[in-house]
Amino acid sequence: MENNTTCEASYTLVKEIDDSGVFSLVSKVVEINSNKQYAIKKYIDTYDMCPFAFELECFSLVCPYIVRGKDILEISTKTSETVGIILDLAKGTGKWLVNLPQISWEERRMLLTEAIIALHYLHKCNILHLDVKPDNFLIFQDNDSVYRMKLTDFSLSIQIPRNKKYVPFDRDRIPEAFTPPEFDKKEYNLKHDVWAFGLSLLYMSVSASSFKKKYNKVLHDHDISELIKELCEMNEDKTFVDLIEHILDKNPITRYSMDDVIKHKFTVEGLKSLNYKVAYPISSYEKALESSHNTTQKFHKWCETKGIEQDVLDLASIILSENNTLLEKMFIRKYDEKFKLMMKWAVVLSLSRELIENNVDTGNMISELFTNKRDVDYFSAIILELKLNFICAKYQLVYEGKEQGFLHLDW
Numbered sequence: 128m129e130n131n132t133t134c135e136a137s138y139t140l141v142k143e144i145d146d147s148g149v150f151s152l153v154s155k156v157v158e159i160n161s162n163k164q165y166a167i168k169k170y171i172d173t174y175d176m177c178p179f180a181f182e183l184e185c186f187s188l189v190c191p192y193i194v195r196g197k198d199i200l201e202i203s204t205k206t207s208e209t210v211g212i213i214l215d216l217a218k219g220t221g222k223w224l225v226n227l228p229q230i231s232w233e234e235r236r237m238l239l240t241e242a243i244i245a246l247h248y249l250h251k252c253n254i255l256h257l258d259v260k261p262d263n264f265l266i267f268q269d270n271d272s273v274y275r276m277k278l279t280d281f282s283l284s285i286q287i288p289r290n291k292k293y294v295p296f297d298r299d300r301i302p303e304a305f306t307p308p309e310f311d312k313k314e315y316n317l318k319h320d321v322w323a324f325g326l327s328l329l330y331m332s333v334s335a336s337s338f339k340k341k342y343n344k345v346l347h348d349h350d351i352s353e354l355i356k357e358l359c360e361m362n363e364d365k366t367f368v369d370l371i372e373h374i375l376d377k378n379p380i381t382r383y384s385m386d387d388v389i390k391h392k393f394t395v396e397g398l399k400s401l402n403y404k405v406a407y408p409i410s411s412y413e414k415a416l417e418s419s420h421n422t423t424q425k426f427h428k429w430c431e432t433k434g435i436e437q438d439v440l441d442l443a444s445i446i447l448s449e450n451n452t453l454l455e456k457m458f459i460r461k462y463d464e465k466f467k468l469m470m471k472w473a474v475v476l477s478l479s480r481e482l483i484e485n486n487v488d489t490g491n492m493i494s495e496l497f498t499n500k501r502d503v504d505y506f507s508a509i510i511l512e513l514k515l516n517f518i519c520a521k522y523q524l525v526y527e528g529k530e531q532g533f534l535h536l537d538w
Contacts, residue, residue, distance in 0.1 A: 167200070192276065198526060239276075446478060
C-alpha cells in the first residue's frame with residue numbers, strides 16, 4: 128500500500144501499522160470529513176479463503192475493555208473483494224507498554240485489571256480467544272491522558288458450543304510461546320486461554336529496561352515461559368504474584384478460571400480503583416431460536432432431509448428469520464423466487480457454519496442446493512458475493528448500535 132492513497136471514499140490511507148498478521152494488514156487512516164485518525168484492519172485474502180464473520184461478531188461486544196468496530200468498508204481490487212474494519216487508533220500494544228519506563232505501578236496495575244475484565248467478559252460469552260499475547264492488548268489514551276487497555280484480534284477465536292466445556296481441535300490456533308503444558312492437540316478449552324493470559328500479564332507487569340538492568344538480558348515475549356521465576360521476583364506486589372501463581376498452575380484442574388481471577392484480591396482492589404462493577408453478558412439466543420421456529424418451518428424440513436447438523440441449522444434459522452428483509456435487499460438482479468429462496472438458504476447455512484467453526488466453510492451448501500454442476504459453478508460466485516454484501520450490511524447496522532449481532536452474544 129502506498130502512503131496517502133484513498134482506500135475508500137470516506138478515508139485516506141496514511142501508513143501501514145502492522146503487516147505481520149497472517150490474515151490481515153493494519154494501517155492508519157484519516158476520516159476525510161472529520162480529519163480524525165483511525166486504524167483499519169483489512170483482510171488480506173479473498174473472503175472464501177479468509178472468512179472473518181466471527182471476528183466481526185466479536186468486535187460488536189459491548190465490554191468497554193474489548194475493541195469495538197466503528198465502521199466497515201467493502202474494499203475491491205482488480206483481483207478480489209474483501210472488507211476493512213475501522214477501529215479506534217491505539218498508542219501501542221502490550222509490548223509497547225513494557226518499553227514505557229515512566230509509567231507507575233499503579234497505572235500499570237489498572238491496565239492489567241482492565242485486561243482481566245476483558246478476558247473474563249469474553250469467557251462469559253463462551254468464547255475462546257486462543258491468541259492471547261501482549262500484542263493483542265492495545266493501549267489507548269483517553270481525553271484525560273489516562274491510558275486504557277483493550278483486548279483485540281479475534282481471527283483465531285471460536286465459541287464453545289452450548290452445554291459443552293471444550294472445542295475439538297481443528298488446526299493450530301495458540302501461539303507456540305503461549306501454549307499451556309497440558310495441550311495435546313485434542314481440544315481447546317478456557318484454561319488454555321488462562322495460561323496464555325497469565326504469561327501475558329506477567330510480561331506486561333514489568334519494565335523492559337528494569338529487567339535488562341537486573342538480569343543483563345533483553346526481555347522477549349517468545350521465551351516468556353522460561354522467565355516466570357525472574358519476572359515474579361521483579362514484582363514487589365505480592366498480591367499480583369499470588370494471582371500469577373494461581374493462573375500459571377501447571378495442573379489445569381486447579382488452575383484458576385477467569386471467574387476465580389475476577390474474584391481475586393488483586394482484581395477486587397483494581398475494580399474499586401476503576402470504580403467498575405463487573406458486567407455479565409445477557410444472551411438472547413434461546414429466545415431468538417424459539418421465535419425463529421415459527422417463520423422457518425419450510426427451511427427446517429428441507430434441512431432435515433439433507434442431514435444438516437443441529438447447531439448449524441439452529442443458528443441458520445435465527446439468521447434467516449431475523450434478517451430476511453436485509454437479505455432481500457442484497458439482490459440487485461431479478462431472479463426466480465425459487466432460486467432466490469435457495470440462494471438465501473445457502474447464504475445463511477454457510478454463514479452459520481462459518482460462525483460456529485470460525486474457519487473456511489467446507490460444507491458445500493451450494494452443491495447440496497444445486498444438483499446440476501453447471502448451476503453449482505454459476506451460482507457459487509453469486510452466492511459468495513451475496514454473502515459478503517449481506518455480512519457488510521449487517522455489521523454496519525450492528526456497529527451503529529441499531530441491531531444485535533448474529534450470535535446474540537450480548538446486548
